[in-house]
Amino acid sequence: xxxxxxxxxxxECITAFNDFRMSHGKTKFIIFKIADNKxxxxxxxxxxxxDYEVFRGKLESAQDSKGNPAPRYxxxxxxxxxGGSEGKRSKIIFISWVPxxxxxxxxxxxxxxxxxxxxxxxxxTSIHADDKSDIEWKTVLAEASGGKAGK
Amino acid sequence: MNSSxxxxxxxxxxxxxxAIVLDPGYSTTRAGFAGEDAPKSLIPTYYGKYNANGQEKLxxxxxxxVTPRPGLSVxxxxxxxxxxxxxxxxxxxxEYSFTSRLTGGKPGNPFQNGLNDIPHxxxxxxxxxxxxxxxxxxxxxxxxxxxxxxxxxxxxxIEVAMENWGSPAYYQARTGVLAAFASGKASxxxxxxxxxxxxxxxxxxxxxxxxxxxxxxxxGDYISSQIRALxxxxxxxxxxITPHYLISxxxxxxxxxxxxxxxxxxxxEKAPDASYRSLLEDRTLSEFKECVVQVWPGxxxxxxxxxxxxxxxxxxxxxxxxxxxxxxxxxxVFGADRFRVVESLFDAKxxxxxxDSPFPAPTQAQTVPELIKASLGGVDVDIRPHLLANVVVTGxxxxxxxxxxxxxxxLMQLFPGPRVRISAPGxxxxxxxxxxxxxxxxxxxxxxxxxxxxxxxxEEHGPNIVEKRCK
Numbered sequence: 065x066x067x068x069x070x071x072x073x074x075x076e077c078i079t080a081f082n083d084f085r086m087s088h089g090k091t092k093f094i095i096f097k098i099a100d101n102k103x104x105x106x107x108x109x110x111x112x113x114x115d116y117e118v119f120r121g122k123l124e125s126a127q128d129s130k131g132n133p134a135p136r137y138x139x140x141x142x143x144x145x146x147g148g149s150e151g152k153r154s155k156i157i158f159i160s161w162v163p164x165x166x167x168x169x170x171x172x173x174x175x176x177x178x179x180x181x182x183x184x185x186x187x188x189t190s191i192h193a194d195d196k197s198d199i200e201w202k203t204v205l206a207e208a209s210g211g212k213a214g215k
Numbered sequence: 216m217n218s219s220x221x222x223x224x225x226x227x228x229x230x231x232x233x234a235i236v237l238d239p240g241y242s243t244t245r246a247g248f249a250g251e252d253a254p255k256s257l258i259p260t261y262y263g264k265y266n267a268n269g270q271e272k273l274x275x276x277x278x279x280x281v282t283p284r285p286g287l288s289v290x291x292x293x294x295x296x297x298x299x300x301x302x303x304x305x306x307x308x309x310e311y312s313f314t315s316r317l318t319g320g321k322p323g324n325p326f327q328n329g330l331n332d333i334p335h336x337x338x339x340x341x342x343x344x345x346x347x348x349x350x351x352x353x354x355x356x357x358x359x360x361x362x363x364x365x366x367x368x369x370x371x372x373i374e375v376a377m378e379n380w381g382s383p384a385y386y387q388a389r390t391g392v393l394a395a396f397a398s399g400k401a402s403x404x405x406x407x408x409x410x411x412x413x414x415x416x417x418x419x420x421x422x423x424x425x426x427x428x429x430x431x432x433x434x435g436d437y438i439s440s441q442i443r444a445l446x447x448x449x450x451x452x453x454x455x456i457t458p459h460y461l462i463s464x465x466x467x468x469x470x471x472x473x474x475x476x477x478x479x480x481x482x483x484e485k486a487p488d489a490s491y492r493s494l495l496e497d498r499t500l501s502e503f504k505e506c507v508v509q510v511w512p513g514x515x516x517x518x519x520x521x522x523x524x525x526x527x528x529x530x531x532x533x534x535x536x537x538x539x540x541x542x543x544x545x546x547x548v549f550g551a552d553r554f555r556v557v558e559s560l561f562d563a564k565x566x567x568x569x570x571d572s573p574f575p576a577p578t579q580a581q582t583v584p585e586l587i588k589a590s591l592g593g594v595d596v597d598i599r600p601h602l603l604a605n606v607v608v609t610g611x612x613x614x615x616x617x618x619x620x621x622x623x624x625x626l627m628q629l630f631p632g633p634r635v636r637i638s639a640p641g642x643x644x645x646x647x648x649x650x651x652x653x654x655x656x657x658x659x660x661x662x663x664x665x666x667x668x669x670x671x672x673x674e675e676h677g678p679n680i681v682e683k684r685c686k
Contacts, residue, residue: 066392066420066421066422066686067388067389067392067393067396067421067657067666067685067686068421068666069657069660069662069663070660070662070663070664070665070666071660071662072662102660102661102662103661103662135399160401162399162400164638166399168397168645168652168653168656169656170399171396171397171398171399172396172397172399172652172653172656172657173656173660174399175395175396175397175398175399175400175401175421176396176401176421176657178401178420178421179401179420179421182420192400192401192402192601192605194399194400194638195636
């Protein structure tokens with residue numbers, strides 16, 4: 065067992081994620097957050113908005129109860145073209161967003177809960193972002209496609 | 216409020232017991248209550264030893280600096296590689312770190328506290344009394360350790376905590392993981408510049424990658440030895456560091472002029488050991504590092520030539536120097552030399568030679584860039600770019616002016632392809648105490664209770680449980 069916060073994952077998160085998986089692209093992303101009581105990961109938003117920039121805007125404008133920039137976890141359904149006869153693919157990517165100016169307390173809690181959530185959702189492709197440039201579409205696309213798309 | 220009324224239990228915080236977080240380093244030991252921003256107790260890991268009336272006495276904490284007692288010698292229970300060498304004394308120093316400031320003294324043996332003295336003839340034949348109340352009987356304990364702490368030492372540590380200190384719950388966390396987490400990262404390359412060691416710890420998904428852990432002795436103490444080497448060959452005159460305890464008065468002198476001070480002298484039988492003087496000289500060297508020493512920011516080595524054909528050394532000479540005054544009043548402005556004392560952390564050839572130094576001349580493999588190269592060489596190719604994009608800098612000696620700039624240049628040269636990004640807290644306390652702060656936050660979380668190794672589990676499984684639970 066590696067070092068972890070012990071923060072639990074609310075069942076609702078898992079259910080929402082399973083529905084997301086079965087929706088085949090209809091649901092586009094889910095955003096999760098750690099509740100203010102620091103005890104569990106809860107659902108923040110489920111969305112079918114197809115515009116990536118909407119998703120990115122939501123992460124960047126996430127705030128805690130005091131109005132400070134706040135971390136989030138998210139899953140996003142990345143669709144990409146492989147070109148030629150290979151056609152369309154899609155892959156779900158896990159994103160941890162801990163902006164640079166997050167207070168140490170929340171940085172610590174989000175970092176030490178990340179593996180627990182990622183494993184509970186059973187996602188293998190992930191990126192960690194602490195700067196706006198880390199969640200640009202091309203970065204996310206390159207990671208999801210294993211560098212095959214978006215060149 | 217009537218001051219004679221005893222405070223209510225609630226004013227003491229009721230039954231709430233905070234865990235204690237203990238972050239033992241080679242130079243300092245940090246201890247404090249979980250949930251606080253900084254360790255309340257910061258003591259030197261060095262301890263003093265002397266003889267009084269034929270009895271050996273030990274001094275712990277800051278008191279070691281205070282009085283130059285006859286024959287006082289200074290020791291460190293931790294080896295130069297950061298692993299405990301003297302367990303009895305390590306336990307005593309660590310215990311002092313929390314009993315002196317945090318938990319307070321525990322009641323002594325009631326037979327010896329003077330309250331229960333009874334005449335000899337009435338001496339009871341048998342009496343059962345708990346003679347030792349254990350110092351941590353009420354507090355869960357989270358301790359930190361380096362990435363290369365061997366299994367035996369880990370087991371010995373939990374044994375001390377559980378059996379000797381009586382802690383009801385225990386956890387041991389790697390400093391590298393704590394520092395990465397404190398920066399918000401579950402994967403990172405942690406560059407820790409400490410006193411006796413510099414180390415590189417790759418952390419992936421919250422686990423250290425043991426095959427990539429690298430360390431070398433080019434830390435703060437090594438830099439001090441380089442400054443000593445500089446002082447010997449200094450111009451206009453070699454510099455001797457005379458600690459404050461040897462000076463009774465001083466007069467201001469012009470820069471570069473011999474000191475005008477009255478010295479205290481100790482007859483041989485009254486003098487402290489050479490190790491005491493050396494420890495106090497190191498304090499002056501620490502100040503020197505904070506005020507004067509600067510890392511050549513790059514790009515390229517100090518020995519290299521810049522794009523305009525002017526050597527970097529020449530460039531360094533043209534920057535304004537920095538003045539420093541020694542305890543005896545001697546003062547001068549240090550120019551390019553202030554870059555040279557630290558250059559060998561990046562370029563082994565730049566080391567200042569000193570036959571008397573306890574540090575052998577460094578090898579290139581011991582420098583920061585080469586350690587990082589070796590560390591990345593020990594981990595899976597796929598995760599190297601992720602680690603380089605998440606370099607976390609920690610440790611007090613990383614606060615040397617210009618360190619992170621130089622590191623950035625070196626890494627960009629070594630790894631021109633992937634994106635290199637360094638994250639180093641600007642806040643001094645967060646840089647010095649990153650691991651302690653990380654431990655403090657975790658141990659204060661209500662949800663962390665499931666991670667603790669309980670006394671009962673320890674008793675069932677023995678010290679080896681630390682290998683299974685604290686990976």
